[in-house]
């Protein structure tokens with residue numbers, strides 16, 4: 001296993017708090033959007049954008065870049081926050097999220113937002129899109145990799161499994177899928193709406209290399225990516241156990257915050273909690 | 282009657298049905314094609330299934346399932362979808378389906394309903410449940426003024442004249458009916474008498490009412506929260522072209538995708554306003570009198 005320094009982990013943790021503050025502010029300002037699933041995926045997205053992905057903010061369409069695909073497009077606040085912090089566009093622009101004439105659409109739009117790699121909104125299309133990307137990389141003998149983040153609600157979608165079969169058929173080892181296993185979809189717990197377990201066994205049966213991790217532990221996230229890189233002949237599925245709304249106590253594990261912004265009072269409370277966390281670093 | 286849902290039963294309120302009849306709502310998760318085929322199976326075994334979710338998922342996302350498993354098989358499935366059109370607002374283009382009327386009216390055997398307000402939506406539910414065969418009904422999430430009343434007669438296939446007039450006819454569906462009435466009031470101040478028709482059944486089209494409007498008023502403006510490509514404008518245009526051609530203007534989304542924004546902002550930016558309907562009427566009158 002590669003050495004991961006304390007300093008790196010501390011830096012990622014701090015960045016993740018910054019992204020969470022953006023997510024809360026953006027959705028509050030829009031008074032709509034999806035904070036819960038943005039917060040649960042935040043540490044995975046942070047690890048990717050601030051340590052793993054080879055991307056160039058000054059040249060977002062650099063052909064040899066790694067590709068990040070957000071299949072659960074409603075969680076785009078975390079993507080936009082990461083892209084802004086990474087320098088793809090000004091941080092101030094985050095406050096235009098979901099407003100008329102904005103480059104930051106309510107669901108991602110390819111070609112409009114610098115750094116956005118796929119259009120999403122209807123659940124369940126991102127993994128198929130990622131299969132296409134990974135096939136193209138192989139055809140062109142390129143070394144860039146594709147990382148796709150899916151929701152656990154997206155495990156309901158038939159197309160996710162169509163993509164899973166295609167990826168293993170073609171042995172796409174440059175493809176890594178993160179399943180944000182926060183246990184909640186739009187209007188309830190996944191196991192009530194449509195039971196998914198045993199989920200790891202499903203992905204294994206589809207011939208993927210499967211890892212289960214704590215999706216808020218940077219060491220585990222980085223180790224999983226490392227293992228995915230080492231895995232030959234098969235795509236890797238990382239089932240990341242997460243908490244929906246992670247980082248703000250009153251939002252954690254609450255179905256409500258799937259698609260609800262904070263009120264003015266909640267905004268203050270949420271930011272205070274995140275700032276206290278930041279100060280502790 | 283049974284209901285099938287796709288992780289949106291709370292926001293579109295079919296959850297209320299489950300409160301009254303807990304064992305008659307089937308929650309099928311984020312799997313709309315599956316939901317439609319399950320509904321078809323339920324219908325084939327004698328149930329009256331209502332499949333309900335957001336319009337983009339209940340129409341475009343499931344188009345061929347509806348075509349094969351519902352319409353081709355002529356099954357008694359009622360697809361009722363909310364969140365149609367631009368007024369979904371901040372969610373943006375992916376969720377703003379402006380093509381569902383076009384898709385659904387193109388399918389043989391499909392009945393297509395677009396109620397103008399709350400009371401009319403309730404009547405659509407009753408009428409769809411009472412008839413045999415596939416139905417697609419779409420409505421918007423946004424608040425709309427009430428323009429019909431519980432006492433008004435309602436029948437599938439009958440367009441209702443809400444206001445009589447003789448110079449031009451404004452034909453609207455859904456949220457645009459209220460805007461047609463607003464436009465008619467403006468036109469009246471200009472001494473232009475506008476007839477207003479609520480086209481809540483898009484298919485089968487009420488040819489008699491449309492033909493009469495063309496003959497008696499000599500010009501038509503259509504208004505829909507939908508693309509003008511194959512929407513109600515196109516349906517009315519082909520009907521009058523075949524019977525009694527008169528100038529027509531179409532207010533609607535002009536073959537573009539929407540974007541994020543508040544409902545009213547979007548209606549304004551994309552030209553779905555009473556002012557545009559008035560402009561359409563002026564344009565029609567000018568062309569007719571040339």
Ligand SMILES: Cc1ncc(C[n+]2csc(CCOP(=O)(O)OP(=O)(O)O)c2C)c(N)n1
Nearest residue numbers: 037121122123151152153154184185186288
């Ligand atoms: C095909 C489709 N059906 C329904 C929806 C409405 N919807 C938006 S998000 C969501 C739930 C998503 O749950 P999950 O994938 O677990 O996301 P997360 O918990 O990570 O936010 C639903 C049903 C959709 N976007 N796409």
Ligand SMILES: [Mg+2]
Nearest residue numbers: 152153184185
């Ligand atoms: Mg989830």
